[in-house]
Amino acid sequence: MTTLQDCRALDAQDPLAPLRAHFDLPPGVIYLDGNSLGVLPQATAARVADVVTREWGTDLIRSWNTASWFDLPQRLGNQLAPFIGAGADEVVCTDSTSINLYKVLSAALNIAREESPGRRRVVSERSNFPTDLYIAEGLCKERGLELVLVEPEEITASLTGEVAVLMLTHVNYRTGAMHDMAALTAAAHAAGILTVWDLAHSAGAVPVDLQGADADFSIGCGYKYLNGGPGAPAFVWVHPRHADRFWQPLSGWWGHAAPFQFTPGYQPAPGITRYLCGTQPIISLSALQCGLDVFDAAQPLGGMAALRAKSLALTDLFIQLVQARCGGHGLGLATPREHARRGSQVCLTRDEGQGLHGQGSGAYAIVQALIARGVIGDFRKGDGGQGPHKDILRFGFTPLYIGFEDVWNAVEHLRQVLDGAEWQRAEFNQINAVT
Ligand SMILES: *Cc1c(COP(=O)(O)O)cnc(C)c1O
Numbered sequence: 001m002t003t004l005q006d007c008r009a010l011d012a013q014d015p016l017a018p019l020r021a022h023f024d025l026p027p028g029v030i031y032l033d034g035n036s037l038g039v040l041p042q043a044t045a046a047r048v049a050d051v052v053t054r055e056w057g058t059d060l061i062r063s064w065n066t067a068s069w070f071d072l073p074q075r076l077g078n079q080l081a082p083f084i085g086a087g088a089d090e091v092v093c094t095d096s097t098s099i100n101l102y103k104v105l106s107a108a109l110n111i112a113r114e115e116s117p118g119r120r121r122v123v124s125e126r127s128n129f130p131t132d133l134y135i136a137e138g139l140c141k142e143r144g145l146e147l148v149l150v151e152p153e154e155i156t157a158s159l160t161g162e163v164a165v166l167m168l169t170h171v172n173y174r175t176g177a178m179h180d181m182a183a184l185t186a187a188a189h190a191a192g193i194l195t196v197w198d199l200a201h202s203a204g205a206v207p208v209d210l211q212g213a214d215a216d217f218s219i220g221c222g223y224k225y226l227n228g229g230p231g232a233p234a235f236v237w238v239h240p241r242h243a244d245r246f247w248q249p250l251s252g253w254w255g256h257a258a259p260f261q262f263t264p265g266y267q268p269a270p271g272i273t274r275y276l277c278g279t280q281p282i283i284s285l286s287a288l289q290c291g292l293d294v295f296d297a298a299q300p301l302g303g304m305a306a307l308r309a310k311s312l313a314l315t316d317l318f319i320q321l322v323q324a325r326c327g328g329h330g331l332g333l334a335t336p337r338e339h340a341r342r343g344s345q346v347c348l349t350r351d352e353g354q355g356l357h358g359q360g361s362g363a364y365a366i367v368q369a370l371i372a373r374g375v376i377g378d379f380r381k382g383d384g385g386q387g388p389h390k391d392i393l394r395f396g397f398t399p400l401y402i403g404f405e406d407v408w409n410a411v412e413h414l415r416q417v418l419d420g421a422e423w424q425r426a427e428f429n430q431i432n433a434v435t
Contacts, residue, residue, distance in 0.1 A: 002317060002320065004408050007404035007407065008404070008405055011403040011404050014403065015301050016298065016301055016307065016399060017403065019294065019297060019298055019301070019400045020400070020401045020403070022043070022297060022400070023039050023040065023227075023294075023401045024039070024041070024042050025039055025401060028374045029376060030413075031401070031402070032375065032377040032395040032402070033394075033395075033396055034225060034396045034397075035201055035205070035225065035344065035394070035396030036396065037223055038225060038226060038227030038228070038291065038398065039398075039401060040227075041293070043290040043293065044229065044290040044291075047286055047287065047289070051067075051283055055067045055069070055282075069282045072286075073092040073093050073276055073285065076093035076235075076285060076289055077089075077091030077093050077237075079292045079293075080093065080226070080292055083204060083304055084203055084209075084218070084237065085209030085212055086210050086237045090237055090239075090240060090243070090272055091236070092236055092273065092275055093233045093234070094233050094277070094280060095234060095236075096233075097200055097219055097221045097234040098132075098134075099234075099250070099277075100219040101131075101219050102135050102138075102139065103248035103250055103277075104218070104236060104238065104248070104275075105165065105167060105217075106248060106249045107246050107248050108164070108242075109139065109143060109165060110245075110246045111245060112165060118162075119162055119163055119193075120144075120145050120146055121145065121162045122136050122145060122146070122165045123149075123155070123163050123165070123166050123167070123193075124136060124149055124150075124168060125149065125152060126150065127151075127172060127174055127175070128149075128168070129169055129198070132167065145164070148163075151388075152172075152177065152179070155184065159188055159191040159193055161191065161192070163191065166184070166193050167195075168195070168197060168198070170343075171200075171206065171344075173200070174334070174347065174380050174389065174392055174394075175336075176334070176335040176342060176343040176345040176346060176347050177342070178202075178336075178341050178342060178343045181197060181210075181215065182209075182212065182213040182214070185215050185216075194217070195216045195217070196217045196218070198218070198220065199218055199219065199220030200220050200221040200224060201221075201224065201225070201343055201345070202225075203221070203226055204224075204226045205225040205307075205311065205344040206304075206308055206343055207304045207305065214239075215239065216239050216242060218238075219235065221234050222288045222291070225344070225398060226288065226291045226292060227290075227291035227294065227400075228287055228290075228291040228292075229284065229288070232288045232291070233281060233285055236272070236275045238272055243270075243274075247274065248274060248275055251268065251274075251277075252276070252278040254276035254277060254279065255268055255269055255275060255276045255277060257269045257270065310399035311344040311398075312339050313404075314397040314399060314402060314404065315345070315346050315397050317407045317408075318346050318395065318397065318407050318410070318411065319333060321408065321411040322411055322414065325412070326415050331349070331350060331393075332348065332351075332390070334349050334392055344399070345396040345397065346397070347392045347395070348363075348392070349361075349363070349382075349393075350363045350390065350393070352384065352385040352390070352391075356429050361382070363379055363392065364379045364381075364429070365425075365428040366414075366418070367379040368427075368428035368429075369417040369425070370410075370413055370414060370417055373413045373417070374413075375409075375413045377394055377395040378394050378435065379392065379394070379435050380392040380435070
């Protein structure tokens with residue numbers, strides 16, 4: 001059984017421990033929600049102030065050239081590329097994940113329409129993040145296609161000759177379960193199906209090899225594990241074999257081959273630049289850059305491989321300690337134990353009927369009681385007993401700034417919240433707008 005002393009020893013030996021100094025973590029907080037909104041990098045406030053006061057305030061419009069604002073989406077894309085297995089000039093940081101999904105799914109459907117017009121289906125997972133399903137639903141409606149939602153174990157069997165695109169999120173937001181990207185992409189390709197991978201819970205969290213997996217399209221989020229700030233620009237990657245084939249539908253002037261020619265007709269830029277739409281949010285992109293810089297600082301310390309090893313050690317420890325110290329309170333585990341199938345988060349479940357006065361699961365109130373103690377995780381609602389999805393207490397472990405002692409302390413708080421029935425207090429059972 002791992003002790004608090006063991007955890008302190010693990011922190012003392014941790015080669016990634018110096019990275020914590022790259023973040024401004026509020027005192028007294030154990031932040032286990034970096035999978036939802038990453039923390040503030042230490043460099044961000046000064047960088048954003050400089051962009052605002054000097055680049056914007058003093059240099060004004062000249063900064064598009066003098067501060068290289070113009071190619072910031074491409075420069076950040078190149079900075080991110082090595083961490084997701086993409087090549088140079090294959091990624092841009094821009095727009096939101098939802099919007100980028102609209103672009104790449106449209107492009108994939110355009111290719112499918114040309115190559116195999118009889119394929120009328122998009123397949124995804126029923127527990128995919130809702131915005132992905134909503135965007136796909138909208139596109140399918142517009143094009144008279146069918147969105148087919150399946151359970152994870154049904155994916156392979158669903159890859160039939162009627163399917164145009166397989167659209168999956170690599171790491172599931174609810175359970176932390178990770179798909180085998182290479183194997184599923186190979187199975188899809190063998191059936192003549194294109195793949196779209198959402199890396200929202202993967203980029204900066206687990207090693208990703210888009211090129212190695214031979215994926216077709218990918219998108220992901222800038223404000224989760226990449227620590228780009230609330231609503232940070234997202235990213236988009238297109239395999240070079242597809243990049244020049246189609247316009248994406250949001251054919252704005254920033255994706256034009258020569259935007260400052262101001263010609264009336266659209267001529268798409270070569271490569272990934274055509275996935276830009278309009279004028280870019282320079283202040284937000286500058287903040288995202290500070291998040292990416294921390295990953296550059298992690299490279300000499302072992303990079304993604306070292307981050308992954310620590311992430312698995314942290315999540316293993318959390319699972320072990322919860323089981324050993326928080327027994328008898330009806331907690332279950334939704335996250336796979338198998339390393340190859342686990343992202344960088346751990347999700348605990350509670351059954352319906354275990355909440356206050358037998359109402360609900362109590363998971364929401366437990367999370368609220370933890371937050372009141374400074375242990376910030378989050379709650380994701382299940383299907384209220386109508387289907388297979390239980391209420392979830394979700395804890396993200398960002399190895400850039402979470403240590404082993406943090407894990408120990410988080411579990412100790414959870415134990416006290418449960419053993420002392422603290423979660424039953426009325427104030428923790430009021431549901432807020434944002435959960
Ligand atoms: C967080 C997340 C998003 C977020 O999309 P936004 O456009 O930034 O709101 C999309 N997809 C998945 C799978 C996510 O986890």
